[in-house]
Amino acid sequence: MGRRKVIIAGLILSMGLLMALYYARQTYPSCLESCAAYHQAIIAGTADSPHRYRVLAPFAVQAAFAPTSAGSIGVAYVTAHMITLPTMLLMMFVWFKRWVGGSAALVGVLFVAAYSPIMFGVGAYGISLYTPVEVIFLIAGLMWLTSGRGGVVFGVIVALATLNRETAILLVIAYGVLRVFVSPSSRKDASPPTSKDALVPTPETTPHPQPAKTPHPQPLSQKQERGDKKLLAIYAVVWAVIFVGVRVWRGAAPDQVTAAAIFAANFGGGWVTTEAMINHGVLIPLWLLAIVGLRQSTPTMKKIALIGVPYVALLGVFAMWNETRLLLPLMVVWMPLALRAIENQRD
Numbered sequence: 158m159g160r161r162k163v164i165i166a167g168l169i170l171s172m173g174l175l176m177a178l179y180y181a182r183q184t185y186p187s188c189l190e191s192c193a194a195y196h197q198a199i200i201a202g203t204a205d206s207p208h209r210y211r212v213l214a215p216f217a218v219q220a221a222f223a224p225t226s227a228g229s230i231g232v233a234y235v236t237a238h239m240i241t242l243p244t245m246l247l248m249m250f251v252w253f254k255r256w257v258g259g260s261a262a263l264v265g266v267l268f269v270a271a272y273s274p275i276m277f278g279v280g281a282y283g284i285s286l287y288t289p290v291e292v293i294f295l296i297a298g299l300m301w302l303t304s305g306r307g308g309v310v311f312g313v314i315v316a317l318a319t320l321n322r323e324t325a326i327l328l329v330i331a332y333g334v335l336r337v338f339v340s341p342s343s344r345k346d347a348s349p350p351t352s353k354d355a356l357v358p359t360p361e362t363t364p365h366p367q368p369a370k371t372p373h374p375q376p377l378s379q380k381q382e383r384g385d386k387k388l389l390a391i392y393a394v395v396w397a398v399i400f401v402g403v404r405v406w407r408g409a410a411p412d413q414v415t416a417a418a419i420f421a422a423n424f425g426g427g428w429v430t431t432e433a434m435i436n437h438g439v440l441i442p443l444w445l446l447a448i449v450g451l452r453q454s455t456p457t458m459k460k461i462a463l464i465g466v467p468y469v470a471l472l473g474v475f476a477m478w479n480e481t482r483l484l485l486p487l488m489v490v491w492m493p494l495a496l497r498a499i500e501n502q503r504d
Contacts, residue, residue: 179277183274185283195208195283195284196224205413212320218237222236222237250262255303256454256493265492294321307332433479436479437481450496
């Protein structure tokens with residue numbers, strides 16, 4: 158590994174640690190007793206929905222640290238964030254670097270880090286360790302798929318991600334978008350051309366690739382199409398079995414916040430509405446850049462961007478709009494478009 162790569166990795170890891178320190182100093186002390194009680198309720202199976210069913214992160218914390226008091230639970234979650242947040246940023250960098258150069262990828266990671274105080278500033282974040290874990294699994298699944306692979310490993314990623322949060326369905330959708338729900342004549346391998354360094358021009362990292370001396374991609378055989386559809390069905394079943402199975406195991410739970418209450422808060426004109434307008438308003442330039450970058454992106458990037466559409470629909474109905482931590486999956490699938498637009502600008 159070259160000196161430049163070591164320095165960049167160190168910078169990204171330090172940004173992740175700063176995010177964790179901010180969490181430690183600002184977020185957790187404000188809810189030490191209540192968050193500790195909620196962690197214990199999740200472990201005991203008495204928490205409200207949906208947190209009762211998001212078992213991976215809290216059970217991992219319990220298994221790794223065995224905390225018993227409010228203080229020890231707080232230390233456990235801070236430590237877990239000191240592991241997951243740097244990992245999340247590092248994986249984001251590697252993921253962005255598949256589609257743009259290293260400098261643009263670093264811009265994207267630093268933007269996420271700079272936005273994190275708003276994400277942690279909402280009191281509802283609390284012990285939502287499943288948020289960075291969700292991003293880690295989403296990137297892992299997308300990287301596996303865009304490397305032209307699937308199989309058992311992808312199924313394991315789907316299973317673990319579903320134990321973490323029900324939005325793991327996005328991984329199933331990703332498989333469908335990249336491998337199944339495209340016309341046979343235009344289906345291509347989802348993997349980008351191999352490149353040891355994204356700064357080296359490749360058809361996936363330059364806006365205007367040189368006349369390619371690569372063979373025209375051939376439509377997949379009917380056998381492979383059937384195989385992809387079969388795997389899609391298997392992954393969907395894996396998600397559904399775990400989604401339902403966890404709810405059977407843990408029992409029925411009342412909603413922490415009902416859909417009617419969410420609707421009233423989002424449209425009520427109160428603080429939730431105001432905060433949502435502020436928190437989302439600062440992202441308008443990013444999303445405008447993503448729209449510009451969509452026109453300059455590769456077919457694979459456009460397919461990946463489609464994953465964000467059903468996620469936005471879910472957020473619109475089931476999420477408090479001021480909880481901007483929920484936008485992290487969108488940054489995974491749409492940030493590369495914005496970075497492509499930035500990288501392709503000519504002064």
